[in-house]
Amino acid sequence: MTLVDGAIVVLRVVVPALILPALVIPLVWVERRVAAFIQDRPGPNRVGPFGLLQSPADIIKLFTKEDVVPAATDKFLFLLAPSLAVFAALSTFAVVPYGPTIRVAGKVIPMVGADVSVGLLYVFAITSLSVYAIVLAGWSSNDKFSLLGGIRSSAQIISYELAMTTAAAGVVLAAGSFRLTDIVAMQEGTFRLLPVVPRWNFFPQVIGFIVFFVSAFAETNRLPFDLPEAEAELVAGYHTEYSAMRFGSYFLAEYINVIVASAMTATLYFGGWSLPGFHPEGWLGGLLGLLIFAAKTAFFVLVFIWVRWTLPRFRYDQLMRLGWKTLLPLSLANLLWVALLAIWRTSR
C-alpha cells in the first residue's frame, strides 16, 4: 500500500467521522429555527446574523461549565456512559455509502467507510449498543427519575428494534445482500414497467418504509417517542444528573443519531446517492453523488424536526401497543409481500 492509498483510506474513514459531529452545530440551529417557525415566533436571532452563532456560543458554555458528578453515583459507569453514546452514534456511519465508487487518476475510490458484507447487520449491532449508554446513565446516576428513564429506554428500544429489523429485512430480501452498496446499486435506474418512476425500495415497500421510519424515532429517542427523558414526568430522564459537556454528549449523540437514521432511510428506501439517469464520472460525479445523498438525508432530518414540533408525546402504554400490535405485524406483512414480489420476479 502506497502513501496515496493510505491517505485515501484515511480520508474515506476519518473525514465522515469528523464531519458528522461538526454538522450537529448547524443542525441544532436549524432545529431551533424550524421549531420557532412552526410555533410562529422568531427563534434564536440575537447572536450573529440570523442567530447563527447561537450554537457555537452554547457549545462554549457547555465546555466551560462545571462538570458535576453527584456523590452517590457509580463513578466509573457514570463517566463512561456519555462517551458510549457518542461512540455508538459515530461508528454506525462507517458502513453507509455516501457517494458512488469513482475512478480518479487510475485509482478506484469507493465513497464509503468500510464496504463490509454484513453492512446492515453491523448498523443494527451498533445501534443496539446505544441502549447501554442510556441504561447505564440511568442506573449509575442513583436517582429514581434517571432509573425510570433507563428502564423505559431498554424496553422501548428492544420493542422497536424488532419492528425496525423486520422492516429492513424486506430491503435485504429485495437486494439479496446485507451490503449497503449492493442495496444502493439495486435501486439505480427506473422500474421496467413504469420507466418514469425511480427503482427505489420506497415504492414497492411503502409499508416497510413507514414502519422503519416510525421505529427510527423510537430508536433515536425523539418526540413523539422520547419517553426515556420525558421532561413532564421524569425531569430529564436518564440524563437528569449530568451537567456540562457530559450532558452535551447526549445531545451530540442524539443529533448524530438523527443524521445517521436519515442517511439510513435515504439509503435503504430512496436509493442513497443514486438518481435515475445519473452516471457518476470522475471526481465531479463523486461530488454530485455526495450532494444528492446529502440532499436526501437533509430532507429526512427536516422531517425528524418537523414531526418533533408537531406531535405530542405518546403515553407509555400507547408506545408499547403501537410497537407490538401495529408496527410488528405490519412489518411482517411487508416481509411477506416482498417475498411474493421476489418469487414473481424470479419466476418470470
Place this chain on the structure above:
Amino acid sequence: MERLIFDAAALVAIVFAGLMVAGRDPIKSVLALAVSFFALAVTYVLLLAPFIAALQIIVYAGAILVLFLFLIMLLNVGPERPDGVRRPVQTFLGSLSVVVFAGLLLGMLRASGARLPGQPEAVAADALPDPKALGRLLFSDYLLHFEAVSVLLLAALVGAFVLARRENAQ
C-alpha cells in the same frame, strides 16, 4: 498483528467472563458479560465469520443482555452479600469440575492442535464467507434442525406465557 488482536480479544473475553461469575453486583455482572461478548465478536471477525460476529452482538449483547438489565433494574436487585455459611460439599464439587473441565480443554487442544485456522492476511474482503451461503445451508442441509429449534423456541414461549398467566390468576 491479527494474532495479537485475537489473543488480546480472547484474553478480554475470558477475564470478563470470570468477572461476571465472581462479581457480587448483578448489574456489573451483566456488563462484564457484555464486554466478554464484544470481545468474542472480535474473535469471530478475525476467524472470518463477520456474520456470526454481528449476530453475536445483535442477539446477545443487544437484546438478551438488555432484557437482563431491564429485569435487574426493574426488580432493583442489590449486590448479594456473603451469608457466612461454609459449603464444603459445593466447594469440593466446584473445584473438581474445574479440574475436569481444564483436563477436557487441554485434551481437546492437544488433539486439534492449538493454532489459528485460516490465513487472515491472504483472503480478500470479497472471498469472505457470505451470509447468503450460510442462509442457503440453513434452509437446505440443516432445515430439519432449524425447524426443530424454532418449535423448541415456540414451546418455550408458550410455556412462559402459561406460567405468567397462572401467576396473574392467583
